[in-house]
Amino acid sequence: MTLIKTEIPEGMEPIYSYPESLTRLSTHYCPGCVHGIVHRLIAEVLDELGVRENTIGVAPVGCSVLIYNYINTDFVGASHGRAPAMATGIKRIYPDKVVFTYQGDGDIAAIGTAEIIHAANRGELITTVAINNAIYGMTGGQMAPTTLPGMVTTSTPTGRDCAVAGYPVKLSEILAQTAGAVYITRESATDIVGIRKTKKAIKRAFLAQIHGLGFACVEVLATCPTNWNLDPWEAMQWSREHLGGFYPVETFKMTDEVKALKV
Amino acid sequence: MTEQLLKGNVAFAEAAVRNGLRAYFGYPITPQSEALEHLSGRMIEEGRVFLQAESEIAAINMVYGAACTGVRVMTSTSGPGLALMAEGLSYIAGSEVPVVVVNMMRGGPGLGNIQPSQADYNFMTKSAGHGDFHPLVLAPASIQEIIDMVGLAFELAEKYRTLVMIAGDGSIGQMMESAELPPMQPVRDTVPEWAVSGAKGREPNVVTSLYLGAEKLEALNLRLQAKLAEIKRNETRSVEVATEDADLLLVAYGTAGRICVSVLREARRQGLNVGLFRPQTLWPYPEERLSELADQVKGMLVVEMSAGQMLEDVQRVVQGRVPIRFHGRMGGAIPMVDEILVDAESLAKEIGQW
Ligand SMILES: Cc1ncc(C[n+]2csc(CCOP(=O)(O)OP(=O)(O)O)c2C)c(N)n1
Numbered sequence: 001m002t003l004i005k006t007e008i009p010e011g012m013e014p015i016y017s018y019p020e021s022l023t024r025l026s027t028h029y030c031p032g033c034v035h036g037i038v039h040r041l042i043a044e045v046l047d048e049l050g051v052r053e054n055t056i057g058v059a060p061v062g063c064s065v066l067i068y069n070y071i072n073t074d075f076v077g078a079s080h081g082r083a084p085a086m087a088t089g090i091k092r093i094y095p096d097k098v099v100f101t102y103q104g105d106g107d108i109a110a111i112g113t114a115e116i117i118h119a120a121n122r123g124e125l126i127t128t129v130a131i132n133n134a135i136y137g138m139t140g141g142q143m144a145p146t147t148l149p150g151m152v153t154t155s156t157p158t159g160r161d162c163a164v165a166g167y168p169v170k171l172s173e174i175l176a177q178t179a180g181a182v183y184i185t186r187e188s189a190t191d192i193v194g195i196r197k198t199k200k201a202i203k204r205a206f207l208a209q210i211h212g213l214g215f216a217c218v219e220v221l222a223t224c225p226t227n228w229n230l231d232p233w234e235a236m237q238w239s240r241e242h243l244g245g246f247y248p249v250e251t252f253k254m255t256d257e258v259k260a261l262k263v
Numbered sequence: 264m265t266e267q268l269l270k271g272n273v274a275f276a277e278a279a280v281r282n283g284l285r286a287y288f289g290y291p292i293t294p295q296s297e298a299l300e301h302l303s304g305r306m307i308e309e310g311r312v313f314l315q316a317e318s319e320i321a322a323i324n325m326v327y328g329a330a331c332t333g334v335r336v337m338t339s340t341s342g343p344g345l346a347l348m349a350e351g352l353s354y355i356a357g358s359e360v361p362v363v364v365v366n367m368m369r370g371g372p373g374l375g376n377i378q379p380s381q382a383d384y385n386f387m388t389k390s391a392g393h394g395d396f397h398p399l400v401l402a403p404a405s406i407q408e409i410i411d412m413v414g415l416a417f418e419l420a421e422k423y424r425t426l427v428m429i430a431g432d433g434s435i436g437q438m439m440e441s442a443e444l445p446p447m448q449p450v451r452d453t454v455p456e457w458a459v460s461g462a463k464g465r466e467p468n469v470v471t472s473l474y475l476g477a478e479k480l481e482a483l484n485l486r487l488q489a490k491l492a493e494i495k496r497n498e499t500r501s502v503e504v505a506t507e508d509a510d511l512l513l514v515a516y517g518t519a520g521r522i523c524v525s526v527l528r529e530a531r532r533q534g535l536n537v538g539l540f541r542p543q544t545l546w547p548y549p550e551e552r553l554s555e556l557a558d559q560v561k562g563m564l565v566v567e568m569s570a571g572q573m574l575e576d577v578q579r580v581v582q583g584r585v586p587i588r589f590h591g592r593m594g595g596a597i598p599m600v601d602e603i604l605v606d607a608e609s610l611a612k613e614i615g616q617w
Pocket residue numbers: 061062063064080103104105106107108131133135136137138139144
């Protein structure tokens with residue numbers, strides 16, 4: 001791991017710098033991966049809300065398993081898919097602390113479907129950030145629940161045949177139906193406008209928790225250039241075009257109280 | 264304090280409350296559901312945490328999360344639920360957080376039935392999850408003993424930052440006996456320095472079982488093994504009945520151990536010098552004492568409500584020094600005194616003691 005150093009020359013004011021909630025380690029993510037971008041957004045939000053020292057994160061199993069190396073808060077490491085259950089255990093002990101899970105699409109929409117749906121349905125006062133890259137990144141590019149119809153992966157070598165392998169799971173649309181969820185949105189962090197919108201959504205989701213309103217989840221359309229066999233630039237475009245084409249970037253649920261939050 | 268008539272499941276649940284249990288997460292399963300029901304009222308009454316999870320998988324991971332904050336937390340279940348918890352148990356062991364799990368064993372395999380059994384012995388003592396670890400496993404034989412073991416379980420879990428299991432069975436859970444509960448203890452309000460609580464004025468704490476790199480993970484394993492060795496040295500427990508002059512030793516734990524007290528009484532009346540060795544810790548197994556007894560007695564009869572799981576530990580310890588016979592019932596059947604007696608008598612004849 002490389003430590004990133006920034007030096008501000010004498011007499012100059014920084015206008016853009018490292019969030020305190022982000023460590024100075026360079027990430028292990030592949031070039032063009034969206035995990036690092038979203039980590040930074042979370043860190044900026046924690047800084048802006050002033051809650052870094054009051055926050056406990058729950059890491060998933062997946063490429064972002066080492067998120068605690070980058071986000072400068074207390075963390076626990078969950079088993080694959082169980083982050084919402086762990087977060088529930090922590091939040092019930094510490095109702096006044098900010099608890100969030102960060103999960104890949106395989107983690108949250110395949111092996112961990114039961115845990116996320118029930119956490120949402122209980123209105124668990126946690127915030128979830130779900131990274132949808134339509135693939136299992138960490139294990140080498142197998143089919144994810146979110147893999148698009150026809151998409152080639154290392155376990156759908158001739159393309160996902162939905163009649164055999166089932167259909168892509170639209171998690172946000174499902175979570176929006178739970179009574180305990182107050183804010184369910186899908187964003188895309190593959191261009192400047194999308195990244196800004198994603199940050200705003202993440203902030204709103206944390207605020208919903210801090211104000212005790214209910215469960216909030218931000219699904220982020222992302223990339224996996226390595227397992228998509230695309231370069232970073234192509235991957236960003238592919239994500240917008242194909243993932244964005246299948247998974248509408250849309251807010252599926254936002255209660256009036258969440259809408260009224262000043263973000 | 265006075266004795267009262269208590270059902271096993273209610274007794275251990277209330278004992279946990281009185282030992283300062285901060286949080287309980289569980290999922291209903293016979294024969295332990297009364298514990299969950301009792302706690303659903305009592306924990307809320309005391310302003311503590313109770314949550315019925317959507318599965319045992321979720322329950323153990325809620326327990327794991329709460330344990331990462333350093334509080335007293337437990338769950339209870341039975342075989343099928345324990346199987347679902349196995350991954351979580353391993354993460355708990357790898358993360359070195361204190362957790363107490365009560366397993367009221369029922370008949371298996373599969374859905375089996377809801378009658379008492381001891382067939383999860385190997386599961387709990389030898390293979391509670393993937394990787395190299397053992398939970399500390401306590402085995403009560405009465406309502407009073409399970410009450411006392413709850414307090415001990417929390418103490419040991421916190422002392423060693425380890426997983427402690429209480430191996431009860433359906434009959435311990437379901438029967439009523441008069442017993443004394445401990446006095447009410449408040450919830451501890453100190454936070455261990457390793458726990459997550461928000462990194463206020465300190466470097467962040469991370470509780471995880473992930474150690475990338477063989478050297479790092481081996482170092483964790485060496486630490487775990489050293490801890491287990493220390494537990495072995497300090498925490499091995501057993502009780503004996505009439506072993507001083509025994510020629511024939513009954514070896515049994517929990518409900519089977521309790522039944523063997525009646526066998527012993529009856530055998531002694533018939534002039535047989537029978538003693539009873541009842542392990543209270545199944546892991547660590549009370550090897551040293553059993554080994555001493557193997558030098559004294561002329562034969563052993565192991566009695567279990569399983570196909571003979573503890574039997575293998577007895578054989579391992581005794582190393583062929585005396586003949587070992589086995590009396591086992593399975594599938595929820597309970598060993599009967601007169602049937603065990605028949606086996607005891609034939610062993611006595613075999614070793615020339617009758
Ligand atoms: C119980 C269990 N099953 C399988 C695995 C292997 N595994 C690790 S990460 C992963 C998939 C992760 O994919 P995703 O959640 O989409 O995250 P990404 O790596 O793409 O960020 C799998 C199957 C595991 N660690 N644990």
